[in-house]
Amino acid sequence: MSAICVYCASGPVPQRHIDLAAELGSAIAAGGHTLVSGGGNISMMGAVARATREGGGRTIGVIPRALVDREVADVDADELVVTETMRQRKQIMDDRADGFITLPGGVGTLEELFETWTGGYLGMHDKPVVLLDAFDFYRPLLDWLENLREEGFVSATALERLRVTDSVTRAIALSTSR
Template sequence: MRICVFCASGPVPDAALDLAAEVGTAIAARGWSLVSGGGRVSMMGAVARAARAGGAGTVGVIPEALVAHEVADDEADELVVVADMRIRKREMDERCDAVLALPGGLGTLEELFEAWTSRALGMHDKPVVVLDPEGHYDPLFAWLDGLRGTGFVSARGMAGVVRVAGIGAALDALDPAVSTSRVSGSG
């Protein structure tokens, strides 16, 4: 399994860095590999370093304009430098089997929404999972849940993502070998 992780690449609290490192370690423990945004700082760097430390292969995909800004992860097993953000997302999508979003900001939201929307529209069948142990995304999901039945957000659309609070539940939700009935904490 190749897991694409979307997460923050800017300054964040230590707890968020710890979460990213735990996710990287857990991905490696399952024998999976990591696809990331190719930065070596913040949560993006923490997840990649921990995955490599656990023996996972890592692929980083970064736009040329962000190589210096995000400090490219030159320790990645494969670092792919692309022309722009659209190509970055396409490359990440083509290289992964599932998508996991951790806490993040505008970039993470944009990546999450594209993967989620594409799944809801039947353009792919890769699992899309949000790991949210501290309620980072509570306001977003409350707003989206409030739009159900208005014509703006459908039940099918909301079913395109699984939201969980624990790392084990997140990885189970990503794993096609695990029955969805065993995934706990979704909402």
């Protein structure tokens, strides 16, 4: 089975987003997949990890030492990797994952999405990059990206590389197929 890296919020968010993260974690476990996450146990990050474990799935958390207290490290993870830097965190998450799903999140989540998506577009990896756009959270971003395509700043090929869905089931399927 696959290891799926999930990018998402680690701060206070509306309950529907926490529920979405838990639904995704349950689906990861049900599919027999491993979760790779940012190693925090609060907010959406904690919800996806707890739900994965509750469903019998394996979790790998990767967290920089500086965030161990701030994001409250997921000490219940099957494997908790503590790094010195954010760059090390992202590299380990990338290396350990077979595919990526991005849930709603803030600046850090967007940075992770764009780095992973760009790496795939540039041929640095061939792993699926999925944007789970529940509640049309990313609709303004997707509209902006389409405008960038129309203006010639983003190619249609780059946009096609980003797989977008509003379904948890479909996100799992897209993230585990090449």
